Amino acid sequence: MRQHLLDTLHLLDTVPAPRGGERMAAHRLRAWCADRWPHIDWQVLEHGPEGGSLIADHGAGPLLYSHLDTSLDDDGTANSLVTGSSAPVAPLDVEDDTVSGFGLGVARGPAAAALVAFAGAGTGRLLLAGSGTHRRGGRITGLEAYAEAFPLPGSAIVAKCGPPTLLWHEPGALYLTVRLTGRSGAAMAPDSATPPGGVIASSGVVLDELARWRTAYLAADPRTGQTGRACGIGAISGGWPDKPDLLPARLRIDLYVVAGDPVDPTALAAGLADRLRARAAGSELRDCTVDVTAEPVAAAAATPADAPVVKAARTAWHDEFGAQPPPITGWTGSTDGVVLRARGVDTVRLGPQARPATGDPRRDALSVAQLTAYARIYRRLLTELSA
Known part of the structure; x- marks a missing residue:
């Protein structure tokens, strides 16, 4: 699983995926996945002028969701007013347990974990959506395009970086x-x-x-x-x-x-x-x-704390980390989990904790061991909630 994760991250690092312009990245990822896991029918759902999402379906089960696009453009130059730098961003690198690169926090790290978890689960659905980050402009998002094309399941797992706990309520x-x-x-x-x-x-x-x-x-x-x-x-x-x-x-x-x-x-x-x-x-x-x-x-939305997907996530978290997920109040990160809940889908969010990489705050750093642990949780939830 660790090697699959690193291989996926290296691939994602080579193809720009700015919001609304993920189509090339989605097609390249689909071809790569089809070669590595040929027993799965990998597809690209195109939306908008240049948007694209990677989707796959093992049949009944929850939706494992993350997104392909990055908050900043991948070359860093178009966002110099935000980042303070127009220099090219260094490529992905791995040193011991740390992987560092552009867009790992939003959202290539958890997206890779979700993809690898789905490939190993043999059940459930996967959506790595284009246009998953908040942005003005009114263009259709990958999740909206998916919901228009396919019926949504009763539950979903959002794979995104966040606090070291479970979230079933988002602002x-x-x-x-x-x-x-x-x-x-x-x-x-x-x-x-x-x-x-x-x-x-x-x-x-x-x-x-x-x-x-x-x-x-x-x-x-x-x-x-x-x-x-x-x-x-x-x-x-x-x-x-x-x-x-x-x-x-x-x-x-x-x-x-x-x-x-x-x-x-x-x-x-x-x-x-x-x-x-x-x-x-x-x-x-x-x-x-x-x-x-x-x-x-x-709008803010919550899943009941006793919903099956939340209960299953609590158990998987405890078994993986040896303790109950700690309580949290005042969380202010809003994701597409609110969109799923608004459509009647019980949703839980969990993922690794990213930090700025040394030397360039445009790059994120993640623990490979932690990323692998979350991939194991995602795989387990896909399997157990499909039973």
């Missing part, structure tokens, strides 16, 4: 976009803009109020079940980099918001807008307009 997520609009002007005549100097020069007022709003939002967290709240500013934009002698009329700030409890995105956006307008009215931004819009990603 929902949404995006908030703040737009502050004044009047454009010229840098050589600061008073020609509204406010004087332009909206970007006064962005500290908005950022300060967003920090206050974030503090209040987190303080109101009811800590429902295993989950909690989180919020962060992911992007700030305004102006034209090619012509910075012009003072822009608009400032845009994008936030990612997580909620383990039921939250109305529209009401959340309206409340934030009211706060920002009140703050702007008492500042140099008084003559600017404020607009906040919400884009829901998914």
